[in-house]
Amino acid sequence: MFELDNALHSWRQPFQLGKYYSRSAIDELETHLLDAYSEEVSNGLADSEAFKEAVRRIGRESDLRDEFRREWRDKYWLGRYVNRFRWETNWIQNPAGRIGFMVLRTYSLLVAGLGVAGLPDLVYFVSKSPTNWYIMPDTWFPFFGRTMMTVFALAAIFNLMPFTQWRGFRNELFRLSYAQLALCGLIINIYFAFTADPNGGIGTGIVFTSAVIVGPVLWMAQMYGRRRSKLDASLAIA
């Protein structure tokens, strides 16, 4: 027995998992598909045959991917980012989980930026005082340097879009661990940015260093993971 809603759902799925389609574009394609389906039914085809013919006319996701990818590449980086964000959250079925992931991801991006931004500070502190580098010197550089680098790092991260949706428990755990570390990094970064406390102490120094070193390392690891998940996604669609 042919069920139009089920058939539509199956047809939509590869588009929703594909990263080049906005929700609006999928809705638009679906309206076209329904128009073609209605036309084929009125031409006398059975429901299931009419749907197959309509799908053949409009094309499957694999047929349209190249055209939409070209359009996606032409978009401004912000548009590409929003699209990618939507693509990633689509993997999560639970609405609460989806919101949680969106919050977590926005936050992780921000902290990754701060982590990268802290690198020049760390190099500066270590070079100035190799034994007591974790005691932040009260100079203009920590604040100015970090602020400037944050701007550049965030711009780079948003453009490169390194974060990706990894599936599986291990990867979720990985992201969660990163978020916790990132939280520490964020607090420390903000603390030092606004107070430039010369007596930060070794504890805060260690956390700060963790954020500065581990943040970019995880970031690079995720870039590598992005390539892998791209492969996974294309295999899932095939």
Next chain:
Amino acid sequence: MLNKELTAATVKPAVLAILAERESYGYEIIKKVQELSDDEIKWAEGALYPMLHRLERQRLIKAVWKTAENGRKRKYYRLNVKGKRELDLLRDQWSAASNLLDKLWGPKPCLN
């Protein structure tokens, strides 16, 4: 049947010309092209949409979601002022090309 390159080249001027008459949506645009070309020109139906989105981003056309008579939500496109100017430009260029080919391929003068 038009070849692939020529078909691709006609998409932009044809879409702009159809939208110059009145606002329309993807399915209707494709039907109109098939009807006017006596099925000589057949576009890949789904591939029209990235082109429409590109024209929208170039601010040549404007899109609005509306609810059609059958209750279905449709995205309607209409031409912008910039799109009208672009259409005039394309019309001039295609006319020049068409005139040239008409002269080259037109009836040979009678030598008797």
